[in-house]
Amino acid sequence: MSLAKIKHIVLVLSGKGGVGKSSVTTQLALSLSLSGHSVGVLDVDLTGPSMPRMFNIEDAKVTQAPGGWLPVSVHPANPQAGIGELRCMSLGFLLRGRGDAVVWRGPKKTVMIRQFLTDVLWGEMDYLLIDTPPGTSDEHISLAEALLKDALPGQVAGAVVVTTPQAVATADVRKELNFCAKTSIPVVGVIENMAGFVCPNCAECTNIFGKGGGQVMADDFNVRFLGGVPIDPQFVMLVETGRRPSYPEGTIINGQDFPKAQETGHVDSGAQETKDASLLADKYRSCSLEPIFKKITQDIVSAIG
Numbered sequence: 001m002s003l004a005k006i007k008h009i010v011l012v013l014s015g016k017g018g019v020g021k022s023s024v025t026t027q028l029a030l031s032l033s034l035s036g037h038s039v040g041v042l043d044v045d046l047t048g049p050s051m052p053r054m055f056n057i058e059d060a061k062v063t064q065a066p067g068g069w070l071p072v073s074v075h076p077a078n079p080q081a082g083i084g085e086l087r088c089m090s091l092g093f094l095l096r097g098r099g100d101a102v103v104w105r106g107p108k109k110t111v112m113i114r115q116f117l118t119d120v121l122w123g124e125m126d127y128l129l130i131d132t133p134p135g136t137s138d139e140h141i142s143l144a145e146a147l148l149k150d151a152l153p154g155q156v157a158g159a160v161v162v163t164t165p166q167a168v169a170t171a172d173v174r175k176e177l178n179f180c181a182k183t184s185i186p187v188v189g190v191i192e193n194m195a196g197f198v199c200p201n202c203a204e205c206t207n208i209f210g211k212g213g214g215q216v217m218a219d220d221f222n223v224r225f226l227g228g229v230p231i232d233p234q235f236v237m238l239v240e241t242g243r244r245p246s247y248p249e250g251t252i253i254n255g256q257d258f259p260k261a262q263e264t265g266h267v268d269s270g271a272q273e274t275k276d277a278s279l280l281a282d283k284y285r286s287c288s289l290e291p292i293f294k295k296i297t298q299d300i301v302s303a304i305g
């Protein structure tokens with residue numbers, strides 16, 4: 001099995017679309033890699049594969065080697081800088097055009113998911129993050145069955161469930177947590193995304209959708225609450241244009257002063273700055289969400305052991 005040399009497999013789930021599951025997967029991957037772990041990201045959201053866009057590697061091609069597909073490199077390891085390598089495999093690389101969509105029926109999707117689990121040559125990796133489609137579809141059941149059948153004991157560390165402050169009040173997230181219970185996939189924890197908004201004018205974080213629902217729900221289900229992540233327009237800018245985030249002086253996020261990106265020594269070359277995948281992790285260091293994900297990944301790493 002191509003997953004044999006992966007230490008920990010983590011699924012990223014969300015009750016419904018658009019809550020930021022792929023953004024969370026991206027940031028977990030960057031954060032784990034910035035703390036020295038080698039990370040693979042497998043995008044099995046077959047109807048809307050977004051990881052190539054998130055990592056700014058949309059034009060990359062997957063190479064077919066004798067034993068299977070070689071995942072695309074987002075960046076190599078840099079041991080001097082304490083950065084682990086990051087690789088990605090997605091159906092998006094196999095589609096011909098950026099706007100192409102997959103309109104397969106269930107059985108074909110099941111076959112593709114199985115192939116992704118068996119035919120990608122990951123090699124040795126500390127973490128494999130699997131970005132799943134929203135909801136609890138047949139694809140999730142196929143994925144859970146295939147993983148639990150083929151994975152080594154203890155290799156499937158569990159699921160990170162992503163929600164938003166509004167979604168915690170709905171049945172979707174609860175369905176997701178019930179799905180984990182039924183399929184015997186442990187819940188690593190819940191992340192509440194879009195918990196507040198970082199104003200680009202004054203950099204103050206305002207909890208426009210309320211706060212604390214994720215914590216309450218995690219308590220109800222007796223699972224870990226990993227933290228709240230505000231909406232930061234600078235993160236969207238980083239993904240969409242590849243430009244390094246830069247904040248006004250005195251940025252306050254989650255009640256704390258955010259260290260000024262300008263002080264980290266970068267020179268913001270604005271529009272001249274081009275999309276460069278090798279610099280994504282470096283630019284992410286200047287994002288207000290980076291310290292939040294650093295703390296979340298530390299909690300995940302210590303929970304998984």
Ligand SMILES: Nc1ncnc2c1ncn2[C@@H]1O[C@H](COP(=O)(O)OP(=O)(O)OP(=O)(O)O)[C@@H](O)[C@H]1O
Pocket residue numbers: 014016017018019020021022023024045048050133134193194229230231232233235236239
């Ligand atoms: N914390 C955040 N701050 C700023 N923008 C965010 C945040 N979380 C998500 N977004 C943005 O919201 C949009 C939807 O996010 P994303 O694609 O991650 O959602 P998803 O749940 O994976 O959606 P899908 O239904 O396609 O699987 C993206 O443009 C993303 O950049």
Ligand code: SF4
Pocket residue numbers: 199200201202203204206
């Ligand atoms: S948070 Fe402050 S600067 Fe931002 S829009 Fe509101 S009032 Fe204006």
